[in-house]
Structure formats: C-alpha cells, structure tokens
Amino acid sequence: MNRRTNPFAPGAGLQPPDLAGREKVLEHAAIDMDRVLDGRPTKGMMLLGLRGVGKTVLLNRLHSTAEEKGFHTAKVEAPEGGMLPQLLAPELRQVLYSLDIRLGTGHKVRRAASVLRNFVSAFKVKVGDIEIGIDPARGQADSGNLEQDLPDLLIAVCEAAKERNAALGLFLDEVQYLSSEELASLIVACHQVAQRNLPLFFVGAGLPQMAALAGNAKSYSERLFDYPVIGPLDPEAGREALANPAKKEGVYFDDDAIEEILRVTECYPYFIQEWGFHVWNHAPSTTILRQDVLDATPGVITHLDANFFRVRFDRLTHLQQKYLRAMAELGPAPLLTGDIAAALGVEAGSVATVRQQLINKGMVWSRRHGETAFTVPLFGDFMKRQMPELEKHEPKRRGS
Ligand SMILES: Nc1ncnc2c1ncn2[C@@H]1O[C@H](COP(=O)(O)OP(=O)(O)OP(=O)(O)O)[C@@H](O)[C@H]1O
Numbered sequence: 001m002n003r004r005t006n007p008f009a010p011g012a013g014l015q016p017p018d019l020a021g022r023e024k025v026l027e028h029a030a031i032d033m034d035r036v037l038d039g040r041p042t043k044g045m046m047l048l049g050l051r052g053v054g055k056t057v058l059l060n061r062l063h064s065t066a067e068e069k070g071f072h073t074a075k076v077e078a079p080e081g082g083m084l085p086q087l088l089a090p091e092l093r094q095v096l097y098s099l100d101i102r103l104g105t106g107h108k109v110r111r112a113a114s115v116l117r118n119f120v121s122a123f124k125v126k127v128g129d130i131e132i133g134i135d136p137a138r139g140q141a142d143s144g145n146l147e148q149d150l151p152d153l154l155i156a157v158c159e160a161a162k163e164r165n166a167a168l169g170l171f172l173d174e175v176q177y178l179s180s181e182e183l184a185s186l187i188v189a190c191h192q193v194a195q196r197n198l199p200l201f202f203v204g205a206g207l208p209q210m211a212a213l214a215g216n217a218k219s220y221s222e223r224l225f226d227y228p229v230i231g232p233l234d235p236e237a238g239r240e241a242l243a244n245p246a247k248k249e250g251v252y253f254d255d256d257a258i259e260e261i262l263r264v265t266e267c268y269p270y271f272i273q274e275w276g277f278h279v280w281n282h283a284p285s286t287t288i289l290r291q292d293v294l295d296a297t298p299g300v301i302t303h304l305d306a307n308f309f310r311v312r313f314d315r316l317t318h319l320q321q322k323y324l325r326a327m328a329e330l331g332p333a334p335l336l337t338g339d340i341a342a343a344l345g346v347e348a349g350s351v352a353t354v355r356q357q358l359i360n361k362g363m364v365w366s367r368r369h370g371e372t373a374f375t376v377p378l379f380g381d382f383m384k385r386q387m388p389e390l391e392k393h394e395p396k397r398r399g400s
C-alpha cells in the first residue's frame with residue numbers, strides 16, 4: 001500500500017498516531033498539574049516500564065500538557081554515566097529567563113539567578129552568562145555536594161516561580177541512568193520543595209528497577225512519588241492503536257489481522273508500531289487480512305533483529321551475551337538468578353558481576369531479590385535466533 005500515507009511511527013520517542021490506552025495516566029497527571037497550579041500539595045510521578053512501552057512519548061505528552069497549562073518547564077534525558085548538573089543547569093537558566101528575569105525586580109527571581117550561578121561554578125557547568133542575580137547568595141548551592149546544592153537550587157527556582165505566580169514542571173527521562181548520588185539529590189530536592197509547598201510538578205520516566213533504586217536512595221521516596229506502571233497495552237487499546245490511524249486513511253484491519261498482530265507483539269507499543277508499519281507497506285489492498293500479517297512477519301523480525309535488537313546486543317561483552325542466552329533458554333518470565341547460573345554451569349557468585357553489569361546497562365532488572373528478567377520485551381527469542389547454541393561459562397581460575 002501507499003508508503004507515503006503510512007501512519008505508523010516505529011521508533012524511540014516518536015509520537016504514535018494514536019496514543020492508545022494511556023487515558024488514566026494522562027487524566028491523573030492533568031488533575032495533579034491543576035492542583036500544583038492551585039498551590040495544593042501534590043506527589044510527583046515516576047513512569048515505570050520496560051523498553052519500548054511508551055514512557056518517553058507519555059513524558060513528552062505530559063510536557064506539552066504542562067506547557068499548555070502555563071507551567072515553566074525543564075526537560076532532561078539522563079545519559080548513561082550521569083551528568084545531571086550539566087544538563088539541568090542550562091534548562092533551569094532558561095526557566096529563570098522565561099520568568100522575565102530581565103524585567104524582574106522580583107527579589108526571589110534575582111536570588112535564584114545568584115543561586116544558579118553558585119551551582120554552575122561549584123559543578124563547573126558550561127552555560128551562557130547569567131546576567132542577573134548580582135546579589136550574592138552566599139552559602140547557597142556552592143558547597144560542591146550535590147545533595148545539598150541541588151535542593152538549594154530547586155527551592156530557589158520554585159520560590160522564584162511562586163513569586164511570579166507561576167509553577168515549574170520538571171521532566172526527567174531515563175532516570176535509571178542517574179548515579180546514586182544524583183538520584184538521592186533529586187529525591188531530597190523534591191522532598192524539600194514539597195515540604196515548603198512550592199509549585200513543582202515532577203515527572204520522571206525509567207526502567208522498572210527505578211522504584212527499588214529510589215527506595216534504596218531515600219526510604220521516603222515511595223511516599224513522594226506515584227509510580228504508575230506503563231505496561232503493554234490491553235487488547236482493546238492495542239486494537240485502537242492499529243485500527244484508528246488506519247481508518248483515518250481509509251484503510252481497515254480485519255479483526256483476525258489485528259488479533260495476529262497483538263499475538264506476535266504481545267501488545268507492546270513499539271512492536272505494534274513496527275508491525276503496523278510493515279504490514280501496511282506489504283498489504284496489497286485497503287483491507288488488511290490476517291494473511292498479509294503472516295506474510296509480513298518474517299520481514300519484520302529480520303528488520304528488528306538487524307536493528308532494534310542488534311544495537312543492544314552489540315553493546316555487550318561475550319560473557320554478557322552468554323548470560324542473556326542462558327536466560328532465553330529458561331523462558332520469558334522473571335527467572336531465579338541461581339537457575340541462570342546453573343544453566344551456565346556455574347555458581348551464582350561466579351556470574352554476579354556480569355549480572356550487575358547487565359543491570360547497569362539497562363538490559364535486565366530485578367523485581368525482587370534473587371530474580372532476573374529482561375528489560376527488552378521479546379529479547380529472549382532474539383537471543384535464541386542470534387546464538388542458537390547455549391554455551392557454558394568457564395570462569396578463569398586465579399593464577400591460571
Ligand atoms: N500508547 C501507545 N499507543 C501506540 N503506540 C505507542 C504508544 N506509546 C508508545 N508508542 C510507540 O512505541 C514506540 C516506543 O515509544 P517510546 O520511545 O516512548 O518508549 P519508551 O518506553 O520510552 O522506550 P525506551 O525505554 O527504550 O526509552 C514508539 O514508536 C511510539 O510511537
């Protein structure tokens with residue numbers, strides 16, 4: 001069919017043609033934003049989910065909603081390895097400018113600019129000049145200890161927003177990549193802002209292990225944020241995600257075709273977009289049949305293997321690859337860490353380091369102690385195609 005009008009949007013952070021099945025979270029967040037604008041106490045949100053479930057597009061949608069509602073916003077994607085001050089400072093500088101820093105005689109806005117200047121110099125961040133805020137703010141965000149300085153800075157910016165009858169929206173993607181110091185500092189900052197009832201709406205997004213990481217960093221974090229779980233779509237939403245965008249272009253999916261796509265994709269949004277996209281291109285007529293899906297599927301899998309799965313696989317050492325291959329052998333459900341080691345022919349202790357490396361790389365996660373699961377849906381099937389044989393691990397002996 002006509003590729004020019006193909007509505008599907010497979011990719012990372014690409015707005016889908018129909019953001020299906022997320023109405024509850026959107027509504028919940030919209031209410032929370034109104035509460036913040038009304039000066040009422042409100043929890044932040046941490047959107048948790050596996051790779052490709054649609055956390056980024058949801059975060060972006062909430063960001064747009066916040067801007068429409070008049071929030072002044074800062075949006076950051078945490079990189080692997082952590083550099084939160086470097087990314088956050090320019091965004092907050094932008095916020096202060098949008099609060100009319102130049103016109104401002106407002107004491108709090110000028111003070112926030114001084115606090116930001118201290119922060120920038122304490123963490124050697126490169127941002128443009130901060131022209132306002134000549135009043136010194138000694139002892140504020142100048143210790144070089146992020147757990148003290150980030151709260152100082154966030155409080156100062158929120159106080160400035162409040163002085164202008166405005167509110168700050170802070171959006172942070174890939175939260176699991178923050179270092180433990182950064183995560184702890186962020187939680188302390190949100191906590192202190194909440195205690196002062198300052199106007200902040202925080203939304204974070206990350207892999208599911210975030211909840212435990214946040215809890216380990218500060219035990220009160222579970223009361224500071226709501227943790228909506230962003231999972232695969234329910235079948236009804238999955239149907240909408242396929243049928244609605246097609247219908248707008250005068251194209252219809254047969255029910256059986258939709259069922260087949262939902263079966264192979266397990267209702268994961270990214271895979272739904274990939275299948276929708278390829279099946280559309282493959283189908284000869286404006287009514288898409290189950291047979292069209294069956295015909296297109298091998299090509300979609302080849303495409304995913306060569307791209308989506310492959311880039312993740314190539315970032316791993318051979319031992320890390322073997323570990324994931326052993327997981328694939330045992331099945332998709334969360335696995336006992338000891339069983340994975342046994343499949344590799346070793347004790348759990350011999351592969352504890354490799355497991356931790358895979359967690360740090362965001363490839364696996366642990367719902368509870370002693371369990372391990374893939375963060376990338378359908379990755380186990382890929383591992384079996386990529387490495388048909390399961391190899392045992394033979395740890396090198398010391399001194400050999
Ligand atoms: N609710 C939805 N309905 C239909 N398609 C969706 C939905 N949410 C996301 N998608 C599609 O899924 C794909 C992945 O979305 P996104 O990049 O937001 O996922 P993610 O959870 O941020 O993944 P990652 O953990 O890898 O960053 C995109 O192609 C997007 O268009």
Ligand SMILES: [Mg+2]
Nearest residue numbers: 013055056173
């Ligand atoms: Mg994302």
